[in-house]
Amino acid sequence: MPLWIVARADENAESTKARHDYHSKMTMEMRKPTPKGKWEKALDSSQFWMLPIALIVANSLRTMLGFWLSLLVALGVMGTGTFLLRLPATAERNRRLEEDAQSGVIECAIRYPGAVSGSLGAGWSSGFAEVRDGTIKFQAAFDMAVQRKGSVMVFEDLHSMGDRALSDKRVLALRRANRVIAVRTDKGEIELAGTEESLKSVEDHLRHGDGEGR
Numbered sequence: 001m002p003l004w005i006v007a008r009a010d011e012n013a014e015s016t017k018a019r020h021d022y023h024s025k026m027t028m029e030m031r032k033p034t035p036k037g038k039w040e041k042a043l044d045s046s047q048f049w050m051l052p053i054a055l056i057v058a059n060s061l062r063t064m065l066g067f068w069l070s071l072l073v074a075l076g077v078m079g080t081g082t083f084l085l086r087l088p089a090t091a092e093r094n095r096r097l098e099e100d101a102q103s104g105v106i107e108c109a110i111r112y113p114g115a116v117s118g119s120l121g122a123g124w125s126s127g128f129a130e131v132r133d134g135t136i137k138f139q140a141a142f143d144m145a146v147q148r149k150g151s152v153m154v155f156e157d158l159h160s161m162g163d164r165a166l167s168d169k170r171v172l173a174l175r176r177a178n179r180v181i182a183v184r185t186d187k188g189e190i191e192l193a194g195t196e197e198s199l200k201s202v203e204d205h206l207r208h209g210d211g212e213g214r
Contacts, residue, residue, distance in 0.1 A: 030130040030137040030152055031105045034096050043089040046082060054078045098197060104132045104205065106198035109177060110140075111191050113164075124168070124193060131205045134158060136183070136192075155185035160206045164191055 036044070058074035065073065097107065107128050115122040127140040136155040161182035166172065172180070177193035181202065192199060 030139065031103065033100050033105050033107060033128045037092040037096065039085070039089040039092045040096075043082075043085050046085055050078050050081055053081075097195060101198050101201040104201065105130050106194055106201060107176075108138075108192050108194035108198060109172070110138055110193075113182070113189055113191050124172070129192070129202075131202050136185070136202075153187075155183070155187055155190065157184075157186040158206055159184040160203060161189065 054074040054077050057077050058070045061070040061073055064070075100106065105128060107126075109124040109126045110129070111122060111124045113122075125140045127138055129136050129138040134156060136158060138153045138155070139151070140153075161184055164180040164182050166178070166180055172178075172193050177195065179196050179199050180191055180193045181199050182189055182191050183202075183206070192202060194202075
């Protein structure tokens with residue numbers, strides 16, 4: 001076989017591989033949610049720095065008020081401090097989630113309702129998703145199987161299946177989710193749990209974007 005034919009074949013193979021690698025990279029790349037603000041970070045870490053403050057208050061008042069009364073005052077300081085800190089943190093979080101949702105990025109949890117009970121897929125996996133161009137890209141915050149940040153999962157051929165019952169309310173409350181919707185995808189049915197605003201952006205995409213409107 002002439003060398004120029006072999007060279008052309010190698011060139012075509014490399015070009016095809018490069019296009020495939022580029023497509024795979026673009027498929028797996030996704031926007032990240034906006035980092036938490038200072039008030040959110042302060043609230044998340046408050047249990048570590050507010051308790052020492054409360055103990056200092058209790059110790060300083062123990063001689064004057066006695067053990068139990070000084071303890072009640074310390075608990076009151078913790079409760080009041082947490083409440084006051086939660087106000088700006090909640091407002092900051094709501095603004096962040098709203099801005100992210102407008103760009104197609106949401107914090108959510110996902111599960112496969114058809115998975116075998118007790119398996120990893122049957123439970124809720126927390127993370128974030130990007131809804132764009134007829135796809136949902138989801139990345140788990142932590143993958144139990146490999147003990148590290150989860151890889152990106154891509155779901156295509158999206159069709160909304162409406163709301164689902166808000167079961168596992170205690171589990172979902174830990175993820176700050178107040179709504180669950182089901183979506184049929186190329187990988188089967190999935191359920192997404194998140195805030196009302198976040199899931200509304202998903203439904204808007206399915207209704208008007210590439211996923212549902214095709």
